[in-house]
Amino acid sequence: MSGFLETIVAHVEGVVEKSKAGVPLAEMRRRGEAVRVVRPFREALEAKPVAVIAEVKRASPSKGDIALDLDAAKTARLYEEGGAAALSVLTEGTFFKGSLADLQAARATVSLPVLRKEFIVDPYQLYETAAAGADAVLLIARILEPSQLGDFMALASELHLETLVEVFDEADIDKVTPFAPPLVGINNRNLASFDTDTTRAGRLGALLPSGTTVVAASGIKDATDIRRHLDAGISSFLVGESLVRAKDTVGMLKELVSSE
Numbered sequence: 001m002s003g004f005l006e007t008i009v010a011h012v013e014g015v016v017e018k019s020k021a022g023v024p025l026a027e028m029r030r031r032g033e034a035v036r037v038v039r040p041f042r043e044a045l046e047a048k049p050v051a052v053i054a055e056v057k058r059a060s061p062s063k064g065d066i067a068l069d070l071d072a073a074k075t076a077r078l079y080e081e082g083g084a085a086a087l088s089v090l091t092e093g094t095f096f097k098g099s100l101a102d103l104q105a106a107r108a109t110v111s112l113p114v115l116r117k118e119f120i121v122d123p124y125q126l127y128e129t130a131a132a133g134a135d136a137v138l139l140i141a142r143i144l145e146p147s148q149l150g151d152f153m154a155l156a157s158e159l160h161l162e163t164l165v166e167v168f169d170e171a172d173i174d175k176v177t178p179f180a181p182p183l184v185g186i187n188n189r190n191l192a193s194f195d196t197d198t199t200r201a202g203r204l205g206a207l208l209p210s211g212t213t214v215v216a217a218s219g220i221k222d223a224t225d226i227r228r229h230l231d232a233g234i235s236s237f238l239v240g241e242s243l244v245r246a247k248d249t250v251g252m253l254k255e256l257v258s259s260e
């Protein structure tokens with residue numbers, strides 16, 4: 001781990017300790033284990049020829065403020081109207097200015113499955129994710145030890161949370177392969193340096209076992225980007241900034257999902 005990842009992981013660990021002081025683990029566990037109705041996430045991606053996971057993103061460490069006054073519920077409605085297959089909501093508060101309240105507001109407004117986009121480093125956060133009503137959660141391979149990855153995937157599954165396991169390079173792919181994750185995101189952006197290369201997911205996707213649902217993430221802005229990934233056999237996409245910045249969000253999404 002290096003650069004920004006080290007900074008944010010240290011920060012998030014502190015946030016988790018404070019959260020545990022507010023709602024103790026046993027109580028969060030009780031809330032997370034409560035029976036809840038989930039929306040199938042991977043299935044929603046597989047159901048579309050071009051599946052876009054549209055992201056609610058107010059800010060990022062690489063781009064700074066993107067849309068601080070964004071209304072999560074209103075944005076979610078536009079994403080659904082534009083034909084998104086699912087939503088992603090950034091919940092990290094300091095660097096991305098998101099929240100679990102954003103996630104809950106977005107999910108309550110639409111019928112799409114919702115991914116919690118967070119830096120998960122502690123099992124507590126998985127109970128919290130379930131308690132907040134998310135359908136899926138991101139696990140970033142780079143910030144987890146192999147044993148943690150396995151444990152977190154197992155716990156998520158107990159909590160009826162699907163996992164999107166995110167990789168960036170061959171070393172990450174080697175790390176996750178023993179756990180056979182059904183849903184893998186390939187980040188076109190290096191989270192340590194923020195360099196973005198939209199040919200990366202296409203190249204690395206070929207290294208994953210067939211049958212894996214592969215999601216290309218980051219830097220996707222138009223039909224040309226979508227087509228490049230489709231040619232490489234990837235048909236699911238995670239798109240944030242370009243949708244949040246679009247003047248006509250619905251029109252842009254419609255264009256992305258109808259790319260061939």
Ligand SMILES: O=P(O)(O)OC[C@@H](O)[C@@H](O)c1c[nH]c2ccccc12
Pocket residue numbers: 055057117118140166187217218219220238239240241242
């Ligand atoms: O805004 P973009 O370039 O479309 O990217 C969206 C998404 O891929 C990005 O937010 C992301 C991918 N993996 C992450 C891990 C943590 C935080 C954020 C991310």
